Amino acid sequence: MAVTTQDQQHGLTAHSHGGGQEKGHRRVASRADHFTSFDVNAFEVPGGREEIWRFTPMKRLANLHNGAAATASVTVEVMAADGVRVETVARGDERLGVAGTPGDRIAAQAWTSFTEATVVTLPKDTKVEPTTVTVTGAGEGQVAYGHLQIRAEQFAEAVVVLDHRGSGVYADNVEFVVGDGAHLTVVAVQDWADDAVHVSSHHARLGRDATFKHTVITLGGDLVRLTPVVTYTGRGGDAELLGLYFADAGQHLEHRTFVDHAVSNCRSNVVYKGALQGEDAHTVWIGDVLIRAAAEGTETFELNRNLVLTDGARADSVPNLEIETGEIEGAGHASATGRFDDEQLFYLQARGIPEEQARRLVVRGFFHEILLKIAVPEVRERLEAAIEAELEAVGA
Amino acid sequence: MATLEIKDLHVSVTTDEASKEILKGVDLTIKAGETHAIMGPNGSGKSTLSYAVAGHPKYTVTSGSVLLDGEDVLEMSVDERARAGLFLAMQYPVEVPGVSMTNFLRTAATAVRGEAPNLRHWVKEVKGAMADLDIDPTFGERSVNEGFSGGEKKRHEILQLGLLKPKIAILDETDSGLDVDALRVVSAGVNKFKESGEAGVMLITHYTRILKYIQPDFVHVFANGRIVESGGRELADQLEEHGYVKYTGNQEAAKVG
Numbered sequence: 001m002a003v004t005t006q007d008q009q010h011g012l013t014a015h016s017h018g019g020g021q022e023k024g025h026r027r028v029a030s031r032a033d034h035f036t037s038f039d040v041n042a043f044e045v046p047g048g049r050e051e052i053w054r055f056t057p058m059k060r061l062a063n064l065h066n067g068a069a070a071t072a073s074v075t076v077e078v079m080a081a082d083g084v085r086v087e088t089v090a091r092g093d094e095r096l097g098v099a100g101t102p103g104d105r106i107a108a109q110a111w112t113s114f115t116e117a118t119v120v121t122l123p124k125d126t127k128v129e130p131t132t133v134t135v136t137g138a139g140e141g142q143v144a145y146g147h148l149q150i151r152a153e154q155f156a157e158a159v160v161v162l163d164h165r166g167s168g169v170y171a172d173n174v175e176f177v178v179g180d181g182a183h184l185t186v187v188a189v190q191d192w193a194d195d196a197v198h199v200s201s202h203h204a205r206l207g208r209d210a211t212f213k214h215t216v217i218t219l220g221g222d223l224v225r226l227t228p229v230v231t232y233t234g235r236g237g238d239a240e241l242l243g244l245y246f247a248d249a250g251q252h253l254e255h256r257t258f259v260d261h262a263v264s265n266c267r268s269n270v271v272y273k274g275a276l277q278g279e280d281a282h283t284v285w286i287g288d289v290l291i292r293a294a295a296e297g298t299e300t301f302e303l304n305r306n307l308v309l310t311d312g313a314r315a316d317s318v319p320n321l322e323i324e325t326g327e328i329e330g331a332g333h334a335s336a337t338g339r340f341d342d343e344q345l346f347y348l349q350a351r352g353i354p355e356e357q358a359r360r361l362v363v364r365g366f367f368h369e370i371l372l373k374i375a376v377p378e379v380r381e382r383l384e385a386a387i388e389a390e391l392e393a394v395g396a
Numbered sequence: 397m398a399t400l401e402i403k404d405l406h407v408s409v410t411t412d413e414a415s416k417e418i419l420k421g422v423d424l425t426i427k428a429g430e431t432h433a434i435m436g437p438n439g440s441g442k443s444t445l446s447y448a449v450a451g452h453p454k455y456t457v458t459s460g461s462v463l464l465d466g467e468d469v470l471e472m473s474v475d476e477r478a479r480a481g482l483f484l485a486m487q488y489p490v491e492v493p494g495v496s497m498t499n500f501l502r503t504a505a506t507a508v509r510g511e512a513p514n515l516r517h518w519v520k521e522v523k524g525a526m527a528d529l530d531i532d533p534t535f536g537e538r539s540v541n542e543g544f545s546g547g548e549k550k551r552h553e554i555l556q557l558g559l560l561k562p563k564i565a566i567l568d569e570t571d572s573g574l575d576v577d578a579l580r581v582v583s584a585g586v587n588k589f590k591e592s593g594e595a596g597v598m599l600i601t602h603y604t605r606i607l608k609y610i611q612p613d614f615v616h617v618f619a620n621g622r623i624v625e626s627g628g629r630e631l632a633d634q635l636e637e638h639g640y641v642k643y644t645g646n647q648e649a650a651k652v653g
Contacts, residue, residue: 342453347490347540350450351504351556352478361503365494365539 031258031290031322036101040067040112043105052104055284055316057252060223062143062169062197064106069113070145072138074170076118081129084158085121095119096149099175100203100229103258107201107227110145110171117147120160124153124179130161130376137166140195146172152182154207159375162188165220169197176214180207180234185375186214191386192221201227206266208234215374216272218245218253219386225254230268237266243285244370244383246390247313249278256286257302261295270302273370275363275390276313287319287335291328299329306337307366309359360391398428398465398481398563398596400449405460407441407448418444420621421460426564426596433607433632434600436618437640442600443487445618446568450484451477464564479508481563485553485570492540497552498522500540501559508560525558528588530581546573554585565589566598571606583609604636619643 029051037043045066048058053065062068078086089096096117102108122128138144150160156179164170178184192198198221206212218224230239245253259268274283285304306315319333341362348358367387374380407419418441426432436442448455449462451474462469464480472480492500501522506512513521526533529551541549550570557565567586571579587610590597599610607615607629615631616623617640624643625631 341490343490344492346452346474347486347492348500348504349474350478350484350486351500351560352475352507353503354475354507355473357503357507358475361495361500362492365492368494 031260031288031320032292034103036103037108038097038101038111040105040108043108046105052256055286056225056254057223060197060252061106061199064109064143064169064171064197064199067109068143068169070143072142072144072168073115074138074144074146074168075136076146076148077134077136078118078120079132079134080120081131081158083123083126083128084131085123087119087121089117089119091115091117093117093119095151096147096175099149099177099205100201100231102173102201103227103229104201106171106199107173110147110173110199110201113145114147114172117149119149119151122150122152122156122158122160122182122184125155127157130159132161132163134163134165135170137164137168137170137192137196140167142168144168144170146170148172149175149177150184150186151177152179152184152210154179155181157183159185159187161376161379162186164188164190164192164198167193167195171199172201174200174202176202176204176212178204178206178210178212181209182207183211184213186212187374187376187379188214188216188226189379189383190216190218190221190224190226192224194220194222196221197223199225202229204228204230204239206230206232206234206237206239209236210234210238212237212239213373213375214239214241215370216241216243216245216255217383218243218255219390221251221253223252225256227256227258229258229260231260232263232266235263235265237263239266239268241268241270241272242370242373243272243274244367245272245274245283246387247274247276247281247283248390249312250280252282252284254284256284256288258288259290259300261289261291261298261300264295265297266295267298268300268302271370272304273306273367274304274315275307275309275366276315277309277390279312281313282316283314284316285318287333289321289331289333291323291325291331293324296325296327297329298331300331302333304335305366307363308337308339309363360388363387363391398594400426400482400564400596400598401461401463402449403461403463405445405448405462406458407444408456408458409444409454410456415456417458418455418621419448422622424598424616424623426598428563428596429593430613431590431597431599431610432614432616433612434598434616434618434623435602435604435632435635437644438602440618441621442618443568446484446566446598446600449566450474450482475507478560478562483557483560483562483565485550485557485565485567487569487572489541489549489553491542493542495540496537497540498536501556504556505559522559525555528558529555529585531555547575547578550574550578550582551585554582554589558585558589561589562595564596564598566600568600569602570599571601571603579606580609586610604632607632617643
């Protein structure tokens with residue numbers, strides 16, 4: 001049996017926000033009270049029952065949550081466009097840590113454990129060609145920690161591709177410091193080998209009138225847990241968080257987005273879509289949005305859709321929208337997890353299209369709106385090919 | 397010459413627990429060049445007949461046979477039936493988000509014709525067919541049926557009919573929900589398809605209205621899961637006059653009141 005769960009809603013239909021937790025569910029503390037610290041010892045070792053860990057299979061974390069020591073390093077290669085500065089800096093560099101503070105023990109462990117960081121600076125007032133940062137895992141059985149910071153200076157316009165591949169266990173923090181009026185587009189691809197474990201926190205800090213487009217594509221790895229957090233420091237900030245994930249048998253792919261609206265007149269839009277196939281394929285999407293009292297004029301929407309292609313797969317989807325001011329432009333969320341739509345399949349087959357091809361059309365169509373927004377053609381083509389490859393296994 | 401032979405067809409639909417017989421022995425033969433109108437009150441099983449012939453998984457054939465040019469249709473998958481030359485214009489066409497109409501039409505034509513149509517000819521062919529049905533060219537870039545009005549969906553069903561050129565077309569209440577202008581355009585599309593004389597048409601309808609535009613050679617009255625009376629055009633006139641009361645015992649008009 002396929003199992004789909006949602007804390008607030010089951011089934012195929014979209015729903016609108018009711019403004020609170022349903023009866024019978026545990027009372028979740030306000031996201032505003034969420035603990036953060038750069039000190040790993042300030043966090044207790046999680047046992048797995050904690051709210052932020054309850055979906056994660058702790059045994060497969062290779063002790064990242066329990067002080068695992070680094071045994072190796074990842075390889076970071078930057079193919080920088082003209083004008084882009086790339087530096088490798090030591091721990092003490094004062095620019096590091098400005099975009100956000102670790103919000104869980106593994107992020108704090110990564111902060112405590114990295115030895116050198118990569119800083120990529122996108123020059124002000126300039127539009128540059130895409131820059132690619134390739135992170136290759138340290139190898140099977142190895143544990144590594146890392147730190148990366150992408151700085152888009154004032155009015156910079158740039159696309160950065162983060163490409164994760166290879167084997168091993170890796171925990172890191174990635175910072176996006178988006179200057180006033182800058183336009184930063186990020187595509188983060190998790191295309192790890194089957195053994196890989198990757199726990200990553202992305203911290204984005206948006207300046208006034210900054211635009212941040214963040215697309216996460218998670219395909220490979222035994223366990224991937226990605227926590228993108230967006231904060232605003234000035235009005236007019238605009239964040240779009242897109243995600244696409246495809247879990248096969250045994251994979252655990254978890255995405256936990258948090259948009260913290262503490263400044264007025266900012267916008268956010270979160271759209272994550274996932275497909276699952278195979279025994280024990282498990283995906284988790286937690287979408288937290290907090291509109292603080294000061295964040296008047298906020299406009300936010302978040303959506304998660306999951307397509308369960310076979311029995312034995314499980315999708316968890318939990319949108320949390322907290323609103324502390326009534327003076328907003330709009331706020332909403334929607335979440336739905338559904339089986340493959342047999343009526344769509346019938347319709348396509350009734351036009352002569354063979355079943356396999358019909359399934360692919362439907363899944364490709366499901367992901368279409370996300371893929372369409374990937375600004376880099378080479379990346380889009382590669383991902384389309386990767387999704388095709390995933391689909392080869394559908395129904396097999 | 398194409399022939400669809402339906403013999404003593406019994407079909408059940410299975411809900412949660414119970415299985416309910418809907419078609420109770422349908423006999424019907426449709427030859428190329430013929431148009432058969434199947435008329436009946438709501439709930440008589442007309443749509444079930446169309447879906448069962450097309451192979452919808454919800455319906456189970458419990459006995460009887462369906463042959464297309466002697467080939468056993470019931471042994472074929474849904475897509476094999478379509479490639480063998482069956483086409484069902486659906487009453488409620490399905491939306492397929494993210495799949496463009498252009499991509500869908502070309503994929504379907506490639507499957508049915510057995511090879512990808514020459515791109516230049518194809519573009520021209522689709523453009524012409526869309527123009528004939530008063531379909532705006534921008535629909536090509538829209539997702540299949542997504543956000544289409546009822547009339548737009550029906551036009552696109554007939555667009556597919558014209559492009560896929562089946563041997564036997566089943567039109568399931570294609571007239572429902574159409575205003576007069578749309579009905580005329582859609583009927584013209586069906587008549588154009590019939591022009592070749594090489595295809596047979598099963599025209600399922602509740603009302604006689606569409607028969608003013610599409611001439612039936614045979615009219616069959618469908619009630620309680622089977623054909624209860626067959627005749628020519630005059631039978632439709634009788635239904636227009638008297639409704640289905642004779643067959644069902646209920647007052648139900650066959651003309652739009």
